[in-house]
Amino acid sequence: MPTRADTVYVSNWSSDTIMRFTPDGVGSIFYSGGSESFRPTGLTFDSAGNLYAANRYSGIFKFAPDGTVSLFPGVLGLNYPRGIAFDSAGNLFVANSYSDEVLKFSPDGSSFSFAFRNGLSYPNDLAFDRAGNLYVANPDLNTVVKFTPGGQGTLFASNGLSSPVGVAFDGGGNLYVANQVNNTIQKFTPEGVGSVFASTGLDAPSGLAFDGLGNLYVANTGNNTVQKFTPSGIGSVFASTGLNAPAFIAVRIEPVVLDSDGDGVPDDVDQCLGSTPGVVVDARGCSIDQLVPCSGPASGGTWKNHGQYVSAIVRTVEAFAAARLLTPDERVAVIGAAARSNCGKQRTSVTDRRWHTGDQRAGTSNKKNSR
Numbered sequence: 001m002p003t004r005a006d007t008v009y010v011s012n013w014s015s016d017t018i019m020r021f022t023p024d025g026v027g028s029i030f031y032s033g034g035s036e037s038f039r040p041t042g043l044t045f046d047s048a049g050n051l052y053a054a055n056r057y058s059g060i061f062k063f064a065p066d067g068t069v070s071l072f073p074g075v076l077g078l079n080y081p082r083g084i085a086f087d088s089a090g091n092l093f094v095a096n097s098y099s100d101e102v103l104k105f106s107p108d109g110s111s112f113s114f115a116f117r118n119g120l121s122y123p124n125d126l127a128f129d130r131a132g133n134l135y136v137a138n139p140d141l142n143t144v145v146k147f148t149p150g151g152q153g154t155l156f157a158s159n160g161l162s163s164p165v166g167v168a169f170d171g172g173g174n175l176y177v178a179n180q181v182n183n184t185i186q187k188f189t190p191e192g193v194g195s196v197f198a199s200t201g202l203d204a205p206s207g208l209a210f211d212g213l214g215n216l217y218v219a220n221t222g223n224n225t226v227q228k229f230t231p232s233g234i235g236s237v238f239a240s241t242g243l244n245a246p247a248f249i250a251v252r253i254e255p256v257v258l259d260s261d262g263d264g265v266p267d268d269v270d271q272c273l274g275s276t277p278g279v280v281v282d283a284r285g286c287s288i289d290q291l292v293p294c295s296g297p298a299s300g301g302t303w304k305n306h307g308q309y310v311s312a313i314v315r316t317v318e319a320f321a322a323a324r325l326l327t328p329d330e331r332v333a334v335i336g337a338a339a340r341s342n343c344g345k346q347r348t349s350v351t352d353r354r355w356h357t358g359d360q361r362a363g364t365s366n367k368k369n370s371r
Contacts, residue, residue, distance in 0.1 A: 006211040007252045008238070009051060010219055010226060011040035014245035018043070018053060021226070023211075027242045031063065042084040042095070042125070043207070043250035051250065054081040054094065073109030083125035083167075083248070087132060087149075095123040095136065102126065102136060102147070118153045119145040125207070125248070127167040127175065129190075135175060139163040144177060144188075160186050160194050166248070168208035168216070170231075176216060178205040185218065185229070201227045201235045207248035212256070219246035261285075280325050288334065292316050294343035309344035310335075 008021040009030060016033035018040055031053070032038075039056040046052065051063040052072065060072035060081070072092065079098040086092055092105040093114060100121055104114035114134075121140035128134055134147040135156060144164060146156035157177070164186075166178030175188045176197060185205060187197035197216075204222030211217065214231040217238060226246060228238035258267040263275040263285050270285030279287040292312045296302040303309040314335055321331045 005254045005257070006213075007254075008209070008211070008217055008226070009043055009250045009252070010239070010243065010246045011043050011053060011207070011248045012242075012244045013039060013041065013221075013247045016040070017242075017244075019239075019242050019246075021239050025226075025239045027239055029242065031061075031069070041082045041247055043248045044084050044086060045250055045252060046086050046090065046092075049252065051252070052084055052086075052092065054078075054084050056080055060084065060092070060094070072105070077103065077111065083123070083137070085126040085128055085134070087128055087134075093126055093134060095126055097122050097124060102134070114151055115147055115153055119143065119155060120153075124165045125167045127169055129169055129173060129175075135167055137164040137167045137177060139165050139180065144175070157186075157188050157192055157194060160184075160196070165206050166208040166219070168210055170210055170216070171214055176208055178208050178218060180204050180206060180221070183222075185216070198227075198229050198233055198235055201225075201237065206246070209249040209251045211251045212253040217249050217251065219249050221245050221247060280320065282320060282323060282325060288313070288316050288320065294341065303344035306342070306344035309341075310338050313338040 006023055010019045012019060016038035017029050018031040019027050020030035021027045037057055040053045041056065042054040044052050049065050053061045055061065059078055062070050062072050078094065079096050081094045082097045083095040084092060090107045094103045094105065096103050100123065101116040102114045102123060103111055105111045120136060121138050123136045124139050125137045126134060132149045136145045136147065138145060142158060142161040142164065143155055144157045144167065145153050147153045161177060162179045163181040164177045165180045168176050170176065173190045177186045177188065179186055183199065183202040183205060184196050185198040186194050188194045202218065203220045205218045206221045207219040209217050216229040218227045220227055224240065224243040224246065225237055226239040227235055229235045259265065260267055261273055261275045262277055263281045265281060265285030267273065272284065272286035272290045275281050275285060275287050275290065279289065281287050291298055317326065317331055317334050320326045
């Protein structure tokens with residue numbers, strides 16, 4: 001089964017911090033402005049996994065995966081920057097709110113005005129579609145404006161919008177918009193057809209972001225929470241601690257980890273695919289039954305006698321116990337089951353061959369594929 005470890009980052013406007021949350025909603029402070037007035041706003045990741053954060057006073061901060069913090073080069077002309085986003089070529093776009101414009105910065109830091117006025121009024125958030133078109137939320141005008149890669153702007157949506165402040169695309173190319181005044185999330189198809197996606201659990205919703213499974217995260221500025229919605233629109237509180245006027249959200253999407261037998265060991269390193277659910281496995285993903293099968297040695301052939309089988313079981317069990325995969329009582333139970341079995345004897349019946357397997361599972365059923 002696929003598992004994910006996507007991490008959610010939230011900018012705290014009022015406490016000058018950026019919070020980081022595990023997939024289970026456990027939060028910790030990722031960055032604190034300390035004595036300086038940090039006032040973080042927009043968040044986004046580049047293709048190399050660096051996190052970028054806009055702040056009202058100091059420009060754009062870059063946080064590398066190794067923990068290094070720096071300022072994005074050459075960021076000038078900012079006037080209350082808010083939403084930020086990268087295009088596929090690595091150019092950084094910034095909603096320069098108080099100037100009613102969107103600035104474009106190349107990777108080397110050189111910049112120019114990508115869009116000025118042209119349907120913009122206090123632009124708040126940005127999002128790119130797959131074709132490279134930029135969408136801008138305009139809370140003052142209750143609109144979302146679409147810009148082609150060449151900078152040509154057209155009105156994309158206005159129906160159902162009430163102070164739109166956050167925008168994000170799902171995997172199907174639908175645009176989601178956070179309506180801060182009427183506490184709803186509006187969903188627009190690529191053709192611009194709108195409908196209400198969510199209206200419960202929202203309080204002055206602001207930033208939006210999707211994880212790798214299509215769940216939508218919403219920063220509730222009004223009640224200091226992050227709401228999580230499944231692709232079908234079922235909502236729940238994802239986080240409520242450490243938040244103080246949460247504004248924007250970014251999600252670090254990690255690669256899918258496949259674990260087809262559910263034993264806790266990824267398929268790309270699992271040497272014993274097909275482990276029975278509930279059986280203890282080692283770091284290789286192998287259970288005792290798989291390493292020492294009743295039918296004969298794992299390397300092939302048959303057991304010379306019952307004693308050879310029991311000796312092999314003892315060696316394997318001791319290794320599992322040393323790795324703290326078995327308790328002392330479980331160790332004794334598995335060895336005892338092996339000694340009582342007919343494995344390795346000349347006339348082993350099908351039922352006898354299952355004796356050890358059944359006893360081992362009964363003795364270690366509480367382990368749930370730990371390692």
